[in-house]
Amino acid sequence: MLTNHPYIASPHNMRVKQWASLLEKKYRDRIGQFIVEGVHLVLEALKAGAAVSVVVYDVDRGIPKELLPFVPTTKHAVQATQAATPEWVQASAAAIAKCTGTDTAPPVFAIVGKLQTHTAALYKQDSLVILLDGIRDPGNAGTIIRSADAAGADAVILGRGCVDLYNPKTVRSTMGSLFHLPIIEADLFTLLQEAKQHRMNVIGTSLAATNTCYSYNWTNPTWLLMGSESEGLSPELQQMTNESLIIPMAGDSESLNVAMASTILLFEAMRQRKFN
Incomplete structure (x- = not known):
């Protein structure tokens, strides 16, 4: 002692x-x-x-x-x-x-x-931000934060209806990444209006989309909107997207876990930005 x-x-x-x-x-x-x-x-x-x-x-x-x-x-x-x-x-x-x-x-x-929020990186010319709408599972939210950190995203924004960032399960799932990049809890509708004013490309996902995540130019300033698996994006947010993308799948799976889908999209963005 x-x-x-x-x-x-x-x-x-x-x-x-x-x-x-x-x-x-x-x-x-x-x-x-x-x-x-x-x-x-x-x-x-x-x-x-x-x-x-x-x-x-x-x-x-x-x-x-x-x-x-x-x-x-x-x-x-x-x-x-x-x-x-x-x-x-x-x-x-x-x-x-x-x-x-x-x-x-x-x-x-x-x-x-509680962490201080910094919004300076949100509107950079090459900004990459992921926004979560109604992600209630702490494991999914934490994993997305961890993936955003690994892929070099500028920020993660948790909208209303998301699990609390400081839930112990969420914190554990981030594996420390919540200390590495800005994590902001905010009203997504208000922030997206500001994003439009700054000419950010707001991208959503949809199983009905015709454009794939591999055809989109991720080197553009991009705000990626991800909704819950059960409900998807809320209608008011879906209307604010510039484009919807789909992750093509060769097998018979109906859909991907939201954390897995977010990781694929974030790493495609990193591939195009860093390794293309």
Whole structure:
């Protein structure tokens, strides 16, 4: 046990109760913070300089070696000045389990302030933005954010009816990508009106489309609209698209999972922009 780090043993401790409340959206919205769980996500938050206020680690397992460079009190603290300096707290496995949403308690979690949104990249001349309409599954939303990051997209926009970005399952599914590019929660109809004024190409998908994703010129500034698998794009948003595309399929599958479809489209955009 590190004597200079406070220790919390009981899952009924008041601080533990406050942290655990962040598993619910109403408290995340009220407090303006969310939880990241596990070594990888905590490391990504620290590396990105996110507003990490507290890092809580299992007293029996100690500080994960990957995080030692961010602990100011250790000899390894060569990177500590590159990120926010959080409070480091030791806790029992029972206290950590109360604050996390997984079946097995992770060795560490952190409390992070909600991310600042930056809209400067939305209207670049070569902008690539993906907008999600009614994507309620946290795994799908997180995977799309991860794919957007990997494909070099400029931003992801979550519209009304989407799962909360800070839902613990969504955060885990992003694998840290939510710290790498702007993720904006906004009214899509309002933003699309602004996009039209900036001459962005708004692209949707449709099984009835005649143009494929491989015939579209993805080097144009493009805003890609993706709707839920069950309902598709809302009619008011569909009317705002310049063009609808289809992903051609050789087999008998009726459709693709929205996260898989988004990944295919984003990587076709990257192929044309970077490797054509």
